[in-house]
Amino acid sequence: MTPTAKHGNFAPLDPAAAAPFYRQIYERFRGAITSGLLKPGDRIPSVRALTQELGLARGTIETAYSLLAAEGYIQARGQAGTIVTPGLKLPPAGGAMPPPGTDAPETSFRPDSVLPFQMGLPALDMFPRKIWARLGAQCVRAMQPSDMAHPSVYGLPGLRAEIAAYLQVSRGIHCAASQVFVTSGYRHTMQLICQALWKAGDRVWLEDPGYPPTRELLEHMHIATVPVPVDRDGLVVAAGIEAAPRARAAVVTPGHQSPLGVSLSLPRRLALLDWATRNRAWIVEDDYDSEYRYVSRPLPALKSLDRDERVLYAGTFSKVLFPGIRLAYLVVPPTQVERFERISQVFAGGSPQLTQAIVTAFIREGHFARHIQRMRKLYAERRDAATAGLESVLGKQARIDAQPGGMHLILRLRGQRSDRRLAASMREHGLYGEALSRWTTAGDGVSALLLGFTNIDSRATAEHLGRRILKLI
Known part of the structure; x- marks a missing residue:
């Protein structure tokens, strides 16, 4: 059954699935549209009706519909309701259909990679690994049978x-x-x-x-x-x-x-x-x-x-x-x-208790405070170097927001460039960037990349990476 009044009731969602409910709703509607079961101009249930039918929070339905609207699948028509976008071009039978307006696969917010501009990564090259290893060895040697029980x-x-x-x-x-x-x-x-x-x-x-x-x-x-x-x-x-x-x-x-x-x-x-x-x-x-x-x-x-x-x-x-x-x-x-x-x-x-014990020793001996001070100075230098290097190469295509702190830059794209498409191209070419539009509820209205700078060690490195981005714009 498709999720419309025209084709029957919405089948129950799977509470055990890895995907949250809003994502399951989104996937069902998109699947019905791309398979042709829902055609351009067809009306879909209102947020209120679907909220009552599924017994979910209204925000869950609104989030799913916002994604569908942002990707061009549906349009809200006020009192006339919400419909599948008229004139939507569907693929041939059996063909794959990327979301309208973007052919970019979404990036993970917890990737296991280490790529240039990756968000959320501190300066891995500057972490005091020798001190950490020494403290780890000390904690292991000091471990008692009681430390091996449930923490x-x-x-x-x-x-x-x-x-x-x-x-x-x-x-x-x-x-x-x-x-x-x-x-x-x-x-x-x-x-x-x-x-x-x-x-x-x-x-x-x-x-x-x-x-x-x-x-x-x-x-x-x-x-x-x-x-x-x-x-x-x-x-x-x-x-x-x-x-x-x-x-x-x-x-x-x-x-x-x-x-x-x-x-x-x-x-x-x-x-x-x-x-x-x-x-x-x-x-x-x-x-x-x-x-x-x-x-x-x-x-x-x-x-x-x-x-x-x-x-x-x-x-x-x-x-x-x-x-x-x-x-x-x-x-x-x-x-x-x-x-x-x-x-x-x-x-x-x-x-694990052993990890906590190492961190405790790291703080107690003063290494934590010293590490933060060193990183604060280093990141200020790397932020300035990354900004200068990227602006020298990408100044005509983008601008960088001035930020008082943090570990990332915001690269605002000029013109009508898609931040999601550029982020996907960067991933395909060994670079990392997150599309700011993915951080908004509506998924539109902005076009910018979020770029981590903490592992960019010099202006020359930033310029080199900027030239790689320039080829993808």
Whole structure:
């Protein structure tokens, strides 16, 4: 059966599938269109009707329809409903059909490659591997039989204490070690929060543009996502209140907005905290790379302004150490410690105790603080070199946004060039770039590449890579 009133009811979705529900809906409609079962001009169910039929959050259906509309498969006609795009050119029977307007395969947000401009990778060539190896050997030699049993699901006590001390000094966050929960990464952190505080049908503000895996994860857990626009002062809190004043939570990147790089202004921070307090909503502060700010000292964390205990603070070691460590952490309000302990017991996860022990020693001996200082200086130099090299080659085809911090550049494409198509071409030729349009809810309106610069060691290297990009434009 096809997913239309014309052809019958929508078959049940598969809750055990790897793809989230919005993706399953998207694939079914696209399959029906490309196979010819749905023809140009055919009407498809309204968001409201499909929401009721499937019993899902409205945001799940809206996300699927937004993808279909962004790729040219469907068009919204107001009160006339939503239809398959008239005049849509279908392939011959049995032929493959790429999404209209783009023939680019999507990149993974957690690739296992190491390519030029790859996002999320620190300077791997500058990591102090000798120190790490020495500490690792020491931890192995010191290991006792008790260390080989099941580790604490909350995290190694020593590491939790070191994280709490580090946050108080570097981010102005006053917390006890018991408030710190060690996780195996950002996704694990978000899953823990969802299980502890939210339920299916809750609405959550997300930045738009924003980190796509957050939206995918929440949709998969039947949480309705509410896209809230971002401007030069960060999340537009007033727009969030207008769209969903009673939302259960907001997920934000106030220190260095992902991906635009702006900081949430103080008035917006206070407005967001006020909204959360008045509505008993939660704020998840994803502070993923605040250590790397080059025009001034790192900004205080939003959590440091939280007087009513509405902020949960999420940090990670992936950006300051390396992604392969699979180590992150979450700071919860004191009133929520017991609840998170119960949830952690049920959904036990976390990282190996040996890894946590090495990180604990790395922090305790002062290597962590020194490494951050060295990387902050190095990244400022590499950012300037990458910007200068790329602009010298691509100045007529693109411009680079000035950013106060972070680990990536935004390369704005001039003209009508497709960022998704260029990103796909770069991957085919051994380069990495993420299309900014993939980070927006609508998937259109912007054309830019997100390029990691941390492993670009000189201007000459940037110029060489820029010439390779130029051939693909």
